[in-house]
Amino acid sequence: MRASKYYIVTAKEAPSEAELISHKLMLRAGLIKRLSSGIYTWLPMGLKIVRKIERVVREEMNAIGSMEMLMPAVQPAEIWQESGRWEFYGKELLRMKDRHERDFCLGPTHEEVVTDTIRKDVKSYKQLPLSVYQIQTKFRDEVRPRFGVMRAREFVMKDAYSFHADYDSLVVHYNQMYQAYCNVFNRLGLKFRPVAADTGSIGGTGSHEFQVLADSGEDIVVYSDECDYAANLELAESLPSRSERPQSKASMLKVATPTQKTCEEVTEMLGVDLATSVKSLVFVGIDNKPVLLLIRGDDTLNEIKAGKLKQLKEPLEFASQEMIKEAFNCQPGFIGPVGFDGVVIADREVGLLADFVCGANEDGYHLTGVNFGVDCKEPVVVDIRNVREGDSTPDGKGKIKLCRGIEVGHVFQLRTKYSEAMNVTYLDQNGKSQLMEMGCYGIGVTRILGASIEQNNDENGIVFPLNMAPFELIITPANYNKSEVVRLEADRLYDKFKAAGIDVILDDRNERIGFLLADSELLGIPYRVVVGEKTLLEGKVELYNRKTRETELLELDTIVQNLVRQIQNERS
RNA sequence: CGGGGCGUAGCGCAGUCUGGUUAGCGCACUUGUUUUGGGAACAAGGGGUCGUGAGUUCGAAUCCCACCGCCCCGACCA
CATH class of the missing domain: 3.90.960.10 (YbaK/aminoacyl-tRNA synthetase-associated domain)
Structure with missing residues (x-):
């Protein structure tokens, strides 16, 4: 990709609407553009990142045997009335009518649709367990959208649903999902914690949230350094501070x-x-x-x-x-x-x-x-109070600490909540009708991008992990349009990296080097090769690491081979 | 939904209180010259129904009213 042909719209100043650092940087880097409150266009550079996140999610979902499908974004009211959520979901559910005055909604989640699909297609224990997922744009009419893509009304979500003959089977898949989620967030370079969570409006029994640790998070995570305990503050059980009531010494x-x-x-x-x-x-x-x-x-x-x-x-x-x-x-x-x-x-x-x-x-x-x-x-x-810093963990093994988190994933054991409401049954080995056990599992794909930038930035801009970066490498020539030696060498390197399968962009824009360097920092591209006349005279180019901010002069002969190997090793 | 703030060029803002030239500045954009390793300099340009509507007035970006949009805090929601 040549930068002169690419949709790059960077800005020195962020619009005043942005509060969070990630939101400001995403606007400045030209990843997104606001269309309306909580509704954003994904510009090419931003969409490229979203696709990279999706790739990791897909690989991990496929690896545990979940199958990708795609469900409708517009859903008829009937199935929501059947599950009881047409009333219960409240104003977050954006409702509309079609030309025949029939009620529809924009899907904020897809339990109803997938349940309806499965109950029509799956009739036998032989077809179970079954796990499906989709990556799709959701709409939730948030009361107060804020923080850019972090709490947007329209957002991209991966939602998976599993169906089982019995609870044991559900637990097996739930644990697979839990591990797959850890893999996703690790591969995307996020600092996160899985925490015990409340099930909220989705309903069900067991549940874990995956919280990216960041001061700007809207959730409060309760954890301990001395043991494995971690929970959302909403759920965290508080232990009494003493065992019995002291003797009364006073009168009223x-x-x-x-x-x-x-x-x-x-x-x-x-x-x-x-x-x-x-x-x-x-x-x-x-x-x-x-x-x-x-x-x-x-x-x-x-x-x-x-x-x-x-x-x-x-x-x-x-x-x-x-x-x-x-x-x-x-x-x-x-x-x-x-x-x-x-x-x-x-x-x-x-x-x-x-x-x-x-x-x-x-x-x-x-x-x-x-x-x-x-x-x-x-x-x-x-127990009706919030736990406090310094309280004992419920297992009594450690002291509680609090920090803020951004929820990027949530896994639920729905059990039979929707099976009962929507009559999802199968015939067991004895020919007897049974309710299916269900699980559902969500990842906020676009929220991950915001959360990642919250964790990875400095005064010059974004610092993307390799697996999420819009490009793995940027070649920044000094005077590409004036110096022939620079142009020839930059082109040669670009072709070689491209041929080696590196996601590389050549910044051939007719701008001063300082402008180009600053843009490459803002965009957070992990590796940068600077090609300039001075170093070329010595047969060298400069390699810059965005994360460590270290620069090294490397031999032209070996840089391609070495850097390609380095990037390949770092991919996951 | 309650409280607060804002709306003037793609972005950031001044001008509004106290109505009165042709609505201004920085960035960005176009052209030219010079420059060229960390967001260049100079010069010349283009771009605005001052959020919308209705009023007051000889005259409204400025005053009044209504509406719309955006942001923040809270409530609500989960």
Whole structure:
């Protein structure tokens, strides 16, 4: 490829819409162009990278026997109504009508389509297990698209689905997928961690996310350096910090707290530890009555855990001011469990408190020295808080650390959720009808590109890993259009590298060398050979490594052979 | 959906408060000359219904109203 003929549109400044470094660099490098909020055109250079990511994904999927197919992006409402997700998926599902006024949606995922396909085609245990995948553009009408391709509305995703006669078979394939995902992310040079995860709207039982570690990530990853434990904060179980409740030493006392509403304000005024106070949150219960959730003053509520409480309405809903006023006869800042006769659910840590501080259910007052079983009834005790840095891991073997992550992959054991909803059955060896076990497995192909750039950049631009780079090598001649020796040598090298199967671009644009060098840095091309008159006089050219930023002068005679070997070794 | 900000050439911005020449600057683009190993210099050019619509006014990028779009924070969603 000759740069003078290629679609290269680099810029010194990024549009002001970009916030993240990866987003800015992708715009500056001319990989993408925004068409509308969360909707991007992939320019040739960007698409070339996407294709390289797809290649690795395909190879790993094919290697574990998953078969590529392609499903429709536009899907009829019927199958979504059948699975129950036409209602449940919410506004993220972009709906539309055709000319006959029939309802359709743009596919945000393909459980319904693939399930419908398989139930029509697969009838016997002899056809199972079966694993299929596709790489396709998805559309999710995100409330707030942001960070360029990281949280776009339209994005490329690899989604795989597997069907099994029994759970053991599902687990076998789930583990194969898990390993294949690790292979994909390793080959693409990402620093990542697989973590235990919540199953969210997809539903099902077992689930792991693959999180690329980056400060700009929207998820919080809980892990430990001392053991293998890793989980999404949403799911991470918190262990109680002690085994039993201490002996009570105080009795209940009402104190005036005219303007102190938060736990911080109240404990500061009283001069006591924040960890001895209890925060009271009111949610709407399953019967539309208020339910009181208690967490320790220094903890935060885990809404995913709370959302799974059977006593609470689904989805989780905070009680209105009116409901609180009616049930507690006070403002939200003064609520407490004493005197409340509804359902009270306390976090494990709260269950282990004695002599705690809480609201008095009277405006302007709090209570101290409160004890369960004495001043109010014993609550239901469950895990509903977010873990904190320094907590013990659930296996007790290490201390918890937190970092941010970008979710680039997610594997689920769906079990029979969709088989049941959509009646996907097969006949077993005894001729008996059975529900299929299902798994589904996603990789955010375009998100990987954003995540990779987040991890691999410097002040000059992108630093692509070889397997993802738009080109493996760039030949940068000094004065290609003026110096004949330079032109002849640059052309000769270009032909040789090309013949050796290297993905090489010759930057023959009529620009000054400084401009060309800066562009090659911005684009993040791993290797660069600079051809200039000075070094040619010595029979040498300069090899630059984008990642190490090291330069070496190499003999013209041997550079092709050596660099080709080096690149071939580095490919994976 | 709530709060905040923005919309002027492909990109980055000034001008708007306080209405009044022909709407300006940098980058990018075109042509020429010089330059040529880290985003060159000089000169000459091209490119704008100032987001859209409707008002106020002798006169609107500037003031009023409505709408649209984009970004940030939150909520919602998962």
